[in-house]
Amino acid sequence: MKKLNIGMVGYGFMGRTHSNAFSQVNHFFDLPFEPVLKTICARNLDRAEAFKAKWGYELVETDWRRLVESPEIDLIDIASPNDTHAGIAIAAAHAGKMVMCEKPLSRNAAESEAMVRAVRAAGVPNMVWYNYRRVPAVTLAKQWIDEGRLGKVFHYRAKFLQDWTISSDLPQGGEGLWRLDVSVAGSGVTGDLLAHCIDTAMWLNGGIDEVSAMTETFIKSRKHSLTGKVEPVGIDDASAFLARFHNGSLATFEATRYARGHKALYTLEINGEHASIIWDLHDLHRLQWFDHKDAGPTRGWRSIHITDSDHPYMKQWWVPGLQIGYEHTFIHQAADFLSAVGAGKSASPTFEEALLTDYVTDAVLSSAANRQWVKVQGGNHATHA
DSSP, rough: OOEEEEEEEOHHHHHHHHHHHHHHHHHHHHHHHEEEEEEEOOOOOHHHHHHHHTOOEEESSSSSHHHHOOOSSSSSESSSGGGHHHHHHHHHHHTTOEEESSSSSSSSSHHHHHHHHHHHHTTTEEEEGGGGSSSHHHHHHHHHHHTTTTEEEEEEEEEEEOTTTOOOTOOOOSTTGGGGHHHHSSSHIIIIIIIIHHHHHHHHOEEEEEEEEEEOOOSSSSBBBTSEEEEEESSEEEEEEEETTTTOOEEEEEEESSOOOSSSSEEEEEEOOOOOOOOEGGGTEEEEEEEEEGGGOSSOEEEOOOOOOTSGOOOOSSSSOOOOOHHHHHHHHHHHHHHHHHHSOOSSSSSHHHHHHHHHHHHHHHHHHHTSEEEEETGGGOOOO
């Protein structure tokens, strides 16, 4: 088994999830590579040293440019704030490194296009961490949709609700709160939460042609953690939009950080001519299924427990009936990436596919600003593999 040396940029929440995935993946999957936690890169040396010790990295670096140039590194994994994604990914591609990047690909489609051009020109394997595709229940839904079990799809609806930014005393910017700083994040819930919903939706149901959106920033100004000054808030606290898919189905999407009582409520529902599917992140190991072809007296919603060995990914884990959780989706993604690299290709979603999601989020923000329907760049070609 060939060793693959990883240079991780970022030691926050996503740095932990990615590090855990690479640490665990060979325990459960037979793969052509053994990922090695080689170097953790972050600006705060003390915090980086602590992260290195906890996760078993061999080296610490404080400058991502030196990390990218290191001949010891095979794969650059970007788990740092959104405003750093483009620079690091483009430099890594130019250096001939494989690149994985946390979502969204970047702050906007223009930056993401440059990233796509770089990995395409370099011919390096690349992938974006849209992990909800790797929930076994969601993967099973994809299989059933592709098999035609739903028939023609009429409706798709998704929502992602949180409540952590309601307090007006919460500052913006800096470590931990960069998602509230538009210059770093690019947008608010549109690029953070709805990007997940959009990626999953296009993977399951094909490309989105046009959108009509509204956004709101409920608290207009906040103290900035870095400057100490009260500054305008540029991100969206809430975002909702209507969409038309290329297959003719209609959709509603909603995300907010102002839904009191919800920490991470991500749900999706798909209604087709023959059947319907519901999935809920809070019950991620279950798929709700309704099939109109069932006999009348017993026709109704079923709750399918996704733990059997013939369900996606589950044969790698425990005995039927025992569940897995959020962290396993990243392990699945790492396994798929390493398997694809062994076969000489990239696993989905690639940078190019993730760019399609950025086209939609750009259209959502444009529509909300202009109060008009907006065509999505790429249009009917925006179908994820």
